[in-house]
Amino acid sequence: MVVSRKIVIHFPKKLAGQPVISRLVKQYDLEFNILKASITPAEEGLLVLELTGEQSEYEKGIKFLTKTGVKIQSLSQDFTRNEERCTSCGACITICPAGAFELDKKARTVKFDNEKCVACGLCIKACPPRAMEVHF
Amino acid sequence: MPKTIAEINEKIKAGKAVVVTAEEIIDIVKEKGVECATHEVDVVTTGTFGPMCSSSAYFNIGHAKPRMKLGGGKVYLNDVPGYAALAAADFLIGANALPDDDPRNRFHPGEFNYGGGHVIEDLVAGKDVRLVATAYGTDCYPRKKMETWINIKDMNEAVLFNPRNAYQNYNVAVNLSNKTIYTYMGVLKPNAGNVNYCSAGQLSPLLKDPLYRTIGIGTRIFLGGGAGFIAWNGTQHFPNAPRTEIGVPKRGAGTLAVIGDLKQMNPRWLVGTSMLGYGVTLTVGIGVPIPILNEEICRNAAVTDAEIFAGIVDYSDAYPQRRPDIVSETSYAELKSGKIKVQGKDVPTASLSSYSRAMEIATTLKGWIQSGKFLLTEPVAPLPGVDAGITPRALNERPIEE
Numbered sequence: 001m002v003v004s005r006k007i008v009i010h011f012p013k014k015l016a017g018q019p020v021i022s023r024l025v026k027q028y029d030l031e032f033n034i035l036k037a038s039i040t041p042a043e044e045g046l047l048v049l050e051l052t053g054e055q056s057e058y059e060k061g062i063k064f065l066t067k068t069g070v071k072i073q074s075l076s077q078d079f080t081r082n083e084e085r086c087t088s089c090g091a092c093i094t095i096c097p098a099g100a101f102e103l104d105k106k107a108r109t110v111k112f113d114n115e116k117c118v119a120c121g122l123c124i125k126a127c128p129p130r131a132m133e134v135h136f
Numbered sequence: 137m138p139k140t141i142a143e144i145n146e147k148i149k150a151g152k153a154v155v156v157t158a159e160e161i162i163d164i165v166k167e168k169g170v171e172c173a174t175h176e177v178d179v180v181t182t183g184t185f186g187p188m189c190s191s192s193a194y195f196n197i198g199h200a201k202p203r204m205k206l207g208g209g210k211v212y213l214n215d216v217p218g219y220a221a222l223a224a225a226d227f228l229i230g231a232n233a234l235p236d237d238d239p240r241n242r243f244h245p246g247e248f249n250y251g252g253g254h255v256i257e258d259l260v261a262g263k264d265v266r267l268v269a270t271a272y273g274t275d276c277y278p279r280k281k282m283e284t285w286i287n288i289k290d291m292n293e294a295v296l297f298n299p300r301n302a303y304q305n306y307n308v309a310v311n312l313s314n315k316t317i318y319t320y321m322g323v324l325k326p327n328a329g330n331v332n333y334c335s336a337g338q339l340s341p342l343l344k345d346p347l348y349r350t351i352g353i354g355t356r357i358f359l360g361g362g363a364g365f366i367a368w369n370g371t372q373h374f375p376n377a378p379r380t381e382i383g384v385p386k387r388g389a390g391t392l393a394v395i396g397d398l399k400q401m402n403p404r405w406l407v408g409t410s411m412l413g414y415g416v417t418l419t420v421g422i423g424v425p426i427p428i429l430n431e432e433i434c435r436n437a438a439v440t441d442a443e444i445f446a447g448i449v450d451y452s453d454a455y456p457q458r459r460p461d462i463v464s465e466t467s468y469a470e471l472k473s474g475k476i477k478v479q480g481k482d483v484p485t486a487s488l489s490s491y492s493r494a495m496e497i498a499t500t501l502k503g504w505i506q507s508g509k510f511l512l513t514e515p516v517a518p519l520p521g522v523d524a525g526i527t528p529r530a531l532n533e534r535p536i537e538e
Contacts, residue, residue, distance in 0.1 A: 087185065087407060087419060090487040091322050094330035103474065108491040125247055126323050128187060128409040128488065129419065 004052040006075035011045035028061035048119045085131035095126045153178040155505045157498040165438035174434040182341040183423040183497030186489030190300035191418040194228040196292040204279030209271030231418035245318040245413025253418035254408030259288045261403040294398035300370035304342035304390040308333045313452035318413020331485045336494035337441045337468035341424035344437045346383045352515025358423030358501045361405035364396020374528045386445045423497040441468035
């Protein structure tokens with residue numbers, strides 16, 4: 001079975017110079033799509049990836065990543081909506097390039113599907129009540 | 137037979153009034169006709185929940201010991217400047233106020249994370265707010281400096297007073313230029329990349345009583361989660377906008393000035409709001425009851441999104457240059473479908489006004505009236521109508537030469 005998941009990888013400084021992702025491709029035959037990448041002044045790295053491949057290989061790949069010393073999180077944990085602050089206005093709907101926000105035509109409430117989120121961050125500041133939160 | 141507000145109030149007190157929302161009346165009129173619906177329904181409740189910049193609150197915080205004359209001095213609430221030009225213990229804060237050190241648009245687009253609207257929300261939420269005040273000192277008010285936590289529950293009065301709310305209709309915003317713009321109508325993508333609108337349409341108070349037959353000065357309303365009143369017509373109340381055959385304005389037209397006790401309001405209905413690259417504001421919840429006194433009022437209260445139109449305005453050029461031209465007209469039914477045609481191209485739409493929250497307001501107000509705890513008021517005076525001869529005035533600048 002082929003799986004496709006979005007993950008956030010935090011690289012400590014000591015791993016910044018090592019070929020971690022290329023080994024994922026070579027050894028586990030996983031496809032990757034970089035959604036976001038940044039390196040802090042202290043040379044810690046952050047990479048948001050979509051990984052696609054056979055489930056068994058995917059799991060082995062994640063195991064390999066964990067052993068290298070990087071910290072892995074699922075992306076969906078990182079972009080969340082503060083339901084208390086969201087007013088379901090809809091300002092986010094046309095701003096999101098990935099279509100992660102959708103209007104429920106009947107209830108007229110805005111639904112957030114973090115599986116579709118590509119971590120671009122455009123919604124964070126475009127949300128008038130600042131209901132979208134990022135926890136990298 | 138026409139009904140009176142007094143008769144409806146008797147029915148409310150007896151728990152016998154028939155109250156429906158501005159959405160429910162649409163189906164009732166479709167099913168039973170205007171005559172029957174007028175007979176059956178006593179009150180239609182409306183609602184709207186959107187950013188309303190011309191909003192403010194004023195306070196009396198009680199006198200310090202020794203006394204201090206805030207009037208003519210300076211006050212800051214959580215670093216946001218208030219307006220201290222009233223008497224000694226009174227001041228006001230406007231929804232658009234920003235801390236002096238906010239970078240504003242120096243790095244465009246500015247984020248505007250905290251301002252007057254947020255201070256009002258924090259106070260309503262019962263949070264302590266930091267007051268820093270300076271004054272010049274007088275014989276009777278000697279104190280010159282004060283730094284203290286204040287809380288709404290300790291104030292003598294806390295009053296929400298909004299000079300312009302509940303616009304009867306509003307521009308639909310588009311950007312025809314080739315770069316992204318950041319406006320009070322939200323982020324507008326280049327080359328008509330998106331369209332933003334801001335009205336509850338068929339739930340919006342003044343769109344359901346388009347000729348101000350029942351909504352007037354003194355009308356009791358749902359305001360910010362509590363009960364408030366219409367104090368006056370709002371600023372820029374221009375009833376002479378183009379209208380449809382039954383009188384529904386096709387552009388921004390009437391507005392309301394509203395007032396109410398902030399202490400009994402709720403932060404769910406007064407939300408500090410940040411418009412990227414534009415500023416801070418306050419999202420306000422308002423609901424107005426419409427007594428169904430005759431068939432005309434009933435027919436108008438049953439108007440649907442398909443019968444309400446608005447002008448699409450280019451916010452990259454026509455709006456900032458104060459040109460009156462519109463790109464085209466569209467209906468709220470089309471806007472709510474998720475996309476509309478602009479210059480022949482399909483463009484996705486989004487709202488800045490929350491329809492689901494507007495519905496919640498209309499339903500809450502319906503519940504208040506049904507339970508007998510909210511009675512209707514006779515307007516003390518009508519709002520200026522289409523025959524009042526009001527013409528919008530733009531600012532004619534007269535250069536000052538010395």
